[in-house]
Amino acid sequence: MLNYLTLSNLIAVLKIVLDVGVVSIIIYYCLKIVKNNSRTIQLVKGILFVLLINWIAQTLGLRTIAFITTQVLNWGVLVIFIIFQPEVRSLLEKLGKTTFTSISSLNQSEKERLIDELVRSTNDLANSKTGALICLEQTNSLDDYIATGTALDADVSDELLGTIFWEGTPLHDGAVIIRGNRIACASAFFPPTTREFPRQYGARHRAAVGISEVTDSITIVVSEETGNVSIAKEGVLTQVNAVNLRATLVRALQASDPVVSTTTSETQQAPASPTQDVPIKEVKPLIKKRSRKKDAKIEAEAIVVQPSTPLKENTKEGKAKGGKTNAKK
Numbered sequence: 001m002l003n004y005l006t007l008s009n010l011i012a013v014l015k016i017v018l019d020v021g022v023v024s025i026i027i028y029y030c031l032k033i034v035k036n037n038s039r040t041i042q043l044v045k046g047i048l049f050v051l052l053i054n055w056i057a058q059t060l061g062l063r064t065i066a067f068i069t070t071q072v073l074n075w076g077v078l079v080i081f082i083i084f085q086p087e088v089r090s091l092l093e094k095l096g097k098t099t100f101t102s103i104s105s106l107n108q109s110e111k112e113r114l115i116d117e118l119v120r121s122t123n124d125l126a127n128s129k130t131g132a133l134i135c136l137e138q139t140n141s142l143d144d145y146i147a148t149g150t151a152l153d154a155d156v157s158d159e160l161l162g163t164i165f166w167e168g169t170p171l172h173d174g175a176v177i178i179r180g181n182r183i184a185c186a187s188a189f190f191p192p193t194t195r196e197f198p199r200q201y202g203a204r205h206r207a208a209v210g211i212s213e214v215t216d217s218i219t220i221v222v223s224e225e226t227g228n229v230s231i232a233k234e235g236v237l238t239q240v241n242a243v244n245l246r247a248t249l250v251r252a253l254q255a256s257d258p259v260v261s262t263t264t265s266e267t268q269q270a271p272a273s274p275t276q277d278v279p280i281k282e283v284k285p286l287i288k289k290r291s292r293k294k295d296a297k298i299e300a301e302a303i304v305v306q307p308s309t310p311l312k313e314n315t316k317e318g319k320a321k322g323g324k325t326n327a328k329k
């Protein structure tokens, strides 16, 4: 009898652990999705707001408001599924899929070679003022975006990236996505940011910031207009030179694996290595085309870099941005 009770207690405890464990995992992944997607952050804020109004209305006995907000919350689930249909679909598609070869799975020499090739090709692209968008997949899968481009499975090399972004090729329009140390695709389309953005930046920079808002990827942008190089990460666009670029890439790879030994401060202060010999560009002064009042608001969603250096006045008034935008998508 005692044994039976102990066994049934044990089973009950295991059930509770399983129950709580599964729910915790679901909550963890939901929070991860919310955190990585600016659209879902807005949505969660909206839901919290409606919940607050509903609670106040219930507490104060405001029956009409309580009724309306309750209906909004009841029907909200359906609305969420409709609004987030693409996200829900891709989430379901991902279930059961094997994990991709991420950058973190590369060994030290592969990482170093990848960084060397990226710095070298970015340097060449910048010097020849060839517009480019090179996105490095991190932990969030870029499958959905790879699907919008032309699939490739090629070694990352200075020569190949130069060829892809050469204006004469059909693949030059759009972004290259790098998965692990392979070029997964070219000509991919990214969701452009919808945030307020300095006018001198066009569709390419908007796309780079856009993808960095919804995933943890790192994107290198080379401006066709100026040859300037920027990095988009976590919704922030930072203009870099060769040393900054290398340091950022080292840091990014380091974050997932301590195998890359150079520390951040060492990297930033380090003299140029062989691939850093030719700086891509001096860090250009950065424009803030906003009033001081607006700047306070922008602090939180900093678009620009190097606060001490105002952005170079480099307008593109004559340029028809829309014309160059990746219209095919």
Ligand SMILES: Nc1ncnc2c1ncn2[C@@H]1O[C@H](COP(=O)(O)OP(=O)(O)OP(=O)(O)O)[C@@H](O)[C@H]1O
Pocket (backbone or CB within 6 Å): 131, 132, 133, 172, 173, 174, 175, 188, 189, 190, 191, 192, 200, 201, 202, 203, 204, 205, 206, 207, 222, 223, 224, 225, 226, 321, 322, 324, 325, 326
């Ligand atoms: N959503 C997008 N996803 C991927 N690539 C895009 C996207 N929008 C534009 N591009 C790429 O950017 C090119 C247009 O760049 P545009 O000149 O408008 O941007 P820009 O930020 O001003 O860059 P640049 O300084 O190089 O001129 C397109 O030809 C295409 O290759």
